[in-house]
Amino acid sequence: MRLGTDHVVVRVPATSANLGPGFDAMGLALGVHDEIEVQLVASDDVRVEVIGEGAGEVPDGADHLVVRALQHTLELAGAPLTGVHLRCTNQIPHGRGLGSSAAAVVSGVVAARGLLADPHALDARTMLGIATEFEGHPDNAAPALRGGATLAWAGHDGPRAVDLEVDPRIHATVLVPDVRLATSRARGVLPEQVPHADAAFTAGRAALLVEALARRPELLLDATEDRLHQDYRAEVMSATAELVRSLRAAGLAAAVSGAGPSVLVLTTQEQRPMLDDLVGELLGDLAGSASGWHVGHPVIDTTGATCRSVARK
Known part of the structure; x- marks a missing residue:
């Protein structure tokens, strides 16, 4: 060639x-x-x-x-x-x-x-x-x-x-910490087997996520719920796990981004003011100030x- x-x-x-x-x-x-x-x-x-x-x-x-x-x-x-x-x-x-x-x-x-x-x-x-x-x-x-x-x-x-397909009403926010985490370490804490009920639950949520992304952003909170990997990874990224839990408790579709430790939040434009206020509060609680984490709104x-x-x- x-x-x-x-x-x-x-x-x-x-x-x-x-x-x-x-x-x-x-x-x-x-x-x-x-x-x-x-x-x-x-x-x-x-x-x-x-x-x-x-x-x-x-x-x-x-x-x-x-x-x-x-x-x-x-x-x-x-x-x-x-x-x-x-x-x-x-x-x-x-x-x-x-x-x-x-x-x-x-x-x-x-x-x-x-x-x-x-x-x-x-x-x-x-x-x-x-x-x-x-x-x-x-x-x-x-x-x-x-x-x-x-x-x-x-x-x-x-x-x-x-x-x-991604509904144009959906916007992404990323919360990126200063600390790094090797993918190998994040994968190393995952078990070789998981309960059947957790696997079935996560499969159903993944199917729902296709619909939520395409047409029903109001379903994103339920559709981004996971029982397969995120809880197991909490031990090596405790601040990330705490952020995800708090954001989800407030009704926002937050998930660990890849192997972490960044957090991805998928929202509609109407949810952005609430997200911005909550993120500032949560990061302040985690670190005493917002330093150490960076908030971005990439397209x-x-x-x-x-x-x-x-x-x-």
């Missing part, structure tokens, strides 16, 4: 997975983005510059996740491997349950597709499959690629995903990952 260009810029949204009961399956793209500039070079040189989130922390060479995903995808496509220079301008917080690793993987996969002379050689299912290979499950990768809300699953012939990103070629100067 020939390369069609040597210079692209990729933009990928943050994502919030699970949405309560949709464990490892549902996700939502949010209007916070990483932008990755990829330039191939005629040598073996690999260089990574990171601005913003992760600067000075993530690898600056071949071990960088974007580089690994990019080179793996190009290799699978049969394209020639060269050196690469990356410039990463990151806004997605790391280790907060907002899909930073999925964004990095998707950036590499989408950049590889954009570099090919025939991008159609990598279709949507192939890209999801590659991203899932890195991530282990497709709940973040699917909305990062496609935008909006998605439902993803492991089909007999690889990962699959479909888009879920729901309906575009997903984008890629554009950069003309040679």
